[in-house]
Amino acid sequence: xxxxxxxxxxxxxxxxxxxxxxxxxxxxxxxxxxxxxxxxxxxxxxxxxxxxxxxxxxxxxxxxxxxxxxxxxxxxxxxxxxxxxxxxxxxxxxxxxxxxxxxxxxxxxxxxxxxxxxxxxxxxxxxxxxxxxxxxxxxxxxxxxxxxxxxxxxxxxxxxxxxxxxxxxxxxxxxxxxxxxxxxxxxxxxxxxxxxxxxxxxxxxxxxxxx
Amino acid sequence: xxxxxxxxxxxxxxxxxxxxxxxxxxxxxxxxxxxxxxxxxxxxxxxxxxxxxxxxxxxxxxxxxxxxxxxxxxxxxxxxxxxxxxxxxxxxxxxxxxxxxxxxxxxxxxxxxxxxxxxxxxxxxxxxxxxxxxxxxxxxxxxxxxxxxxxxxxxxxxxx
Numbered sequence: 160x161x162x163x164x165x166x167x168x169x170x171x172x173x174x175x176x177x178x179x180x181x182x183x184x185x186x187x188x189x190x191x192x193x194x195x196x197x198x199x200x201x202x203x204x205x206x207x208x209x210x211x212x213x214x215x216x217x218x219x220x221x222x223x224x225x226x227x228x229x230x231x232x233x234x235x236x237x238x239x240x241x242x243x244x245x246x247x248x249x250x251x252x253x254x255x256x257x258x259x260x261x262x263x264x265x266x267x268x269x270x271x272x273x274x275x276x277x278x279x280x281x282x283x284x285x286x287x288x289x290x291x292x293x294x295x296x297x298x299x300x301x302x303x304x305x306x307x308x309x310x311x312x313x314x315x316x317x318x319x320x321x322x323x324x325x326x327x328x329x330x331x332x333x334x335x336x337x338x339x340x341x342x343x344x345x346x347x348x349x350x351x352x353x354x355x356x357x358x359x360x361x362x363x364x365x366x367x368x369x370x
Numbered sequence: 371x372x373x374x375x376x377x378x379x380x381x382x383x384x385x386x387x388x389x390x391x392x393x394x395x396x397x398x399x400x401x402x403x404x405x406x407x408x409x410x411x412x413x414x415x416x417x418x419x420x421x422x423x424x425x426x427x428x429x430x431x432x433x434x435x436x437x438x439x440x441x442x443x444x445x446x447x448x449x450x451x452x453x454x455x456x457x458x459x460x461x462x463x464x465x466x467x468x469x470x471x472x473x474x475x476x477x478x479x480x481x482x483x484x485x486x487x488x489x490x491x492x493x494x495x496x497x498x499x500x501x502x503x504x505x506x507x508x509x510x511x512x513x514x515x516x517x518x519x520x521x522x523x524x525x526x527x528x529x530x
Binding site: 288330340 | 390411412444446450451453459461463464506518519520522523525
């Protein structure tokens, strides 16, 4: 199965170049990276362009999504419940991220149904689980457990991202399975989430007339 | 005190972990404190007492971390949450798990030992750089915030 890290931030956002991240990701068991800077094929690892979209309102987001280059994965920063529902209904959005930073009720059963219908994945960010301690990490674990409950009921997809700014932030597949197990995810579910990016990249688009 | 008979001893498991970046010198005690803090932060005091983490061996870029049998997966997760040792940014990658230290030490034969910096030239300035593996180059840079590392591959040294 092809495993992908759904978001990394190479140089100049981070301290590691895309090629070096790809080299380390290969050692960690990944064969696809979604990168916010740079794309290409390095050391047998496919680095796909990812576009991070942050908007104050759904209209801003829709405008930015329309401008995203073709073939790029569009990752939208989530917000409150109304914002999330509007974003999930916007065509062209691939991933909703930042749910651990959003308010507690920001992703409810309505959003879960829309995400499942529109095939939008929800990102599980490993960075707070790794780097944060105490109450902050407990809140993130609780939020992810809530999302997991909705995912099991409504069947939308998860994708797992390290959000690595450095090679030191990457984690291998075994460690990813263990970290996701902290909030109750089974190994098969984690492996399915790691393979979600491939499905998002092969998404069937509207029929285009080629002249 | 006499050692317990083998049948009464608690079974242990040993994890071989690789310390990244490999040229960073990490003391065994500092590593023990970092792993212990990570286990306690993640599983609490009760969990830490059940896991019984300890660093039993450390050499160059590798270390062997001990735990009680059955708790090795928890220790792998805890090691994944270690981000710094003694104030220096590092990452611990679990390489293997075994029931004996000897089995893990056999894997250490590939340990490249101590890394010495070489000078890399970037424009006018010469900066220390560490080269390891086939393509990896870590460049140390001084800036107003202090020392920072840039992780490159050998083909990109000219581009930065």
